[in-house]
Amino acid sequence: MGDLNIQVRYLLWVRFCERGGTGLSVPRPAGAEGWLPIAGLMNTKYFFLTGRVPAIHPAAMVLFIAFMLMSLLLKKAFCSWLCPVGTFSEQVWKLGRRVFGRNLHPPKWVDIPLQGLKYLLLGFFVFLIVAMSAEAIHDFMSTPYGLVADVKMLNFFRDIGETAAIVIGLLVLLSMLIQNFWCRYLCPYGALLGITSLLGPVKIRRDVEACIDCGKCARACPSSLAVDQLVQIRSVECTACMACVAACPAENALQFSLVPRKAATPAERWRRRALSPIAVAAVLACIFLGLVVVAKATGHWQTNLPRDVYMDLVSHAREAGHPGI
Ligand code: SF4
Numbered sequence: 001m002g003d004l005n006i007q008v009r010y011l012l013w014v015r016f017c018e019r020g021g022t023g024l025s026v027p028r029p030a031g032a033e034g035w036l037p038i039a040g041l042m043n044t045k046y047f048f049l050t051g052r053v054p055a056i057h058p059a060a061m062v063l064f065i066a067f068m069l070m071s072l073l074l075k076k077a078f079c080s081w082l083c084p085v086g087t088f089s090e091q092v093w094k095l096g097r098r099v100f101g102r103n104l105h106p107p108k109w110v111d112i113p114l115q116g117l118k119y120l121l122l123g124f125f126v127f128l129i130v131a132m133s134a135e136a137i138h139d140f141m142s143t144p145y146g147l148v149a150d151v152k153m154l155n156f157f158r159d160i161g162e163t164a165a166i167v168i169g170l171l172v173l174l175s176m177l178i179q180n181f182w183c184r185y186l187c188p189y190g191a192l193l194g195i196t197s198l199l200g201p202v203k204i205r206r207d208v209e210a211c212i213d214c215g216k217c218a219r220a221c222p223s224s225l226a227v228d229q230l231v232q233i234r235s236v237e238c239t240a241c242m243a244c245v246a247a248c249p250a251e252n253a254l255q256f257s258l259v260p261r262k263a264a265t266p267a268e269r270w271r272r273r274a275l276s277p278i279a280v281a282a283v284l285a286c287i288f289l290g291l292v293v294v295a296k297a298t299g300h301w302q303t304n305l306p307r308d309v310y311m312d313l314v315s316h317a318r319e320a321g322h323p324g325i
Pocket residue numbers: 204220221222223224225227233237238239240241242243244245
């Protein structure tokens with residue numbers, strides 16, 4: 001809901017600027033910069049190189065760091081708990097299951113090479129950004145294109161061409177057939193979060209003594225992970241959705257937990273180290289709100305351009321060409 005609210009306010013702000021300051025006036029919601037993960041990555045690099053918070057799209061950096069932190073602590077929880085594309089994707093495959101009666105599971109020889117595509121895309125972006133100096137990042141962000149990169153993104157969908165519409169239609173159809181098609185095969189952001197999540201301490205863990213080998217967890221897993229065969233899920237594809245935990249009928253057999261302590265009794269071990277869905281939601285909210293509140297309080301949330309400059313840039317955003325890197 002919060003995300004939808006931001007999108008509506010953002011659209012109103014763009015329309016206000018395009019109409020030269022007439023109509024409903026709303027402040028620019030900087031949270032829309034969550035749609036600029038590449039700017040977030042570039043700005044994070046700038047921050048680590050210079051020690052200074054970038055003046056252009058600081059919210060993109062704050063949100064990027066928040067989502068990375070979430071992945072570091074709670075697997076790819078961002079994908080299943082917060083990402084609007086992930087949420088849309090989930091609704092689409094559920095719809096596909098209702099329409100076609102089932103979802104398809106590509107065989108391993110198709111599935112594994114396809115999973116590599118998102119790492120290729122990630123490698124491409126990382127390669128470009130690694131080559132940029134702090135000065136080059138600053139110069140890029142200061143161009144008209146960089147300043148209104150968020151509006152360019154919006155205009156891509158508003159002025160969508162035939163080819164792009166066909167590609168998006170095809171992706172939606174494939175997402176109806178295959179669970180989380182975009183996330184599993186193509187999303188470079190998810191690829192980065194997945195790699196980061198390998199370092200995390202909290203994982204889905206199965207107690208083989210309590211498990212009754214019913215296989216319900218594996219059947220419930222939207223990432224097609226063999227939860228019923230493993231003792232812990234290290235996979236980069238685990239999104240901490242906890243569907244497997246919810247499906248498990250055996251008490252304390254499956255938990256999203258830290259490594260259990262050896263000293264306590266088995267049941268106590270799991271209870272003390274396991275995270276409930278409420279605890280996961282609370283940790284995600286603390287990271288998200290904590291960083292946003294600090295950024296706002298220290299003046300590192302909004303891109304502070306004068307209103308008339310924004311109005312000029314936004315109304316000419318369609319003419320702003322990519323400056324190259
Ligand atoms: S169902 Fe379990 S193993 Fe599968 S993605 Fe969700 S949390 Fe991870």
